[in-house]
Amino acid sequence: MNRKYRKTVIAGNWKMNMTASEIKPFMDQLKENMPKPRFCDVVLCTPAVMIPTMIKAGKEAKVFAGGQDVSKYEKGAYTGEVSATQLADIGTRYCIVGHSERRQYHGEDDLLVNAKARALLNKGIAPIICVGESLEQREAGVTMEYVAYQVKAALSGIDATHVRRCIIAYEPIWAIGTGKTATAEQAQEVCEGIRAVIRKIYGARPARSVSILYGGSMNAKNAAELLAQPDIDGGLIGGASLKPVDFSAIIAATNQ
Ligand code: PEP
Numbered sequence: 001m002n003r004k005y006r007k008t009v010i011a012g013n014w015k016m017n018m019t020a021s022e023i024k025p026f027m028d029q030l031k032e033n034m035p036k037p038r039f040c041d042v043v044l045c046t047p048a049v050m051i052p053t054m055i056k057a058g059k060e061a062k063v064f065a066g067g068q069d070v071s072k073y074e075k076g077a078y079t080g081e082v083s084a085t086q087l088a089d090i091g092t093r094y095c096i097v098g099h100s101e102r103r104q105y106h107g108e109d110d111l112l113v114n115a116k117a118r119a120l121l122n123k124g125i126a127p128i129i130c131v132g133e134s135l136e137q138r139e140a141g142v143t144m145e146y147v148a149y150q151v152k153a154a155l156s157g158i159d160a161t162h163v164r165r166c167i168i169a170y171e172p173i174w175a176i177g178t179g180k181t182a183t184a185e186q187a188q189e190v191c192e193g194i195r196a197v198i199r200k201i202y203g204a205r206p207a208r209s210v211s212i213l214y215g216g217s218m219n220a221k222n223a224a225e226l227l228a229q230p231d232i233d234g235g236l237i238g239g240a241s242l243k244p245v246d247f248s249a250i251i252a253a254t255n256q
Pocket of ligand 1: 013171175176177178179215216217218236237238239240
């Protein structure tokens with residue numbers, strides 16, 4: 001982390017779990033365990049239908065609501081889609097794009113991820129852009145090459161002012177939901193590489209202000225070591241974000 005130049009962000013990805021009626025009890029428990037003081041932004045990304053409940057429940061504890069996906073279109077005949085305008089209108093501050101599950105199960109490619117990130121930025125929502133290699137790619141030694149390509153593609157056409165509001169989440173696919181975490185050194189190496197890619201495109205100042213998160217089986221035990229790395233500015237957390245005690249322990253790990 002480097003709190004001097006950029007925000008620390010702990011974001012939970014609830015995926016298609018929980019219900020709106022479970023949010024208040026969750027938040028009550030999270031509040032009880034929340035470290036005081038706290039030095040990071042806390043976000044919980046829920047299915048779109050639960051965002052208004054999350055915004056209401058998270059107000060007191062300053063927990064922001066995030067989306068998990070957005071349409072690339074502004075409006076119109078796109079049944080089932082949710083637009084950035086609609087997310088912004090209800091007060092959504094962050095939204096995940098390009099999660100590996102969307103890339104894998106919904107055929108999202110880099111072009112679409114870029115269009116979604118731009119749609120969000122146009123409406124003042126910070127995109128959490130997910131990138132990361134498969135196990136085969138890591139074993140073939142092409143991790144950085146592939147991740148650099150994903151980052152460049154996702155940021156295509158985004159200017160320096162807007163890039164400062166982007167958050168990049170490095171999520172090695174082999175570490176998501178598997179209990180296998182990248183070592184702190186592996187995660188730092190790629191996050192540092194991502195910052196170098198941003199520096200090459202936009203220069204030193206924008207690069208040092210972009211928050212880069214690690215995601216992939218981050219938990220209460222491994223969070224402190226990962227977050228101690230200079231280029232890891234927070235976490236995108238799946239499983240552990242569903243348990244208020246575990247999630248608050250990860251938040252507490254940013255108080256170092
Ligand atoms: C995720 O889905 O973004 C994620 C990192 O999940 P988990 O923490 O469960 O590996």
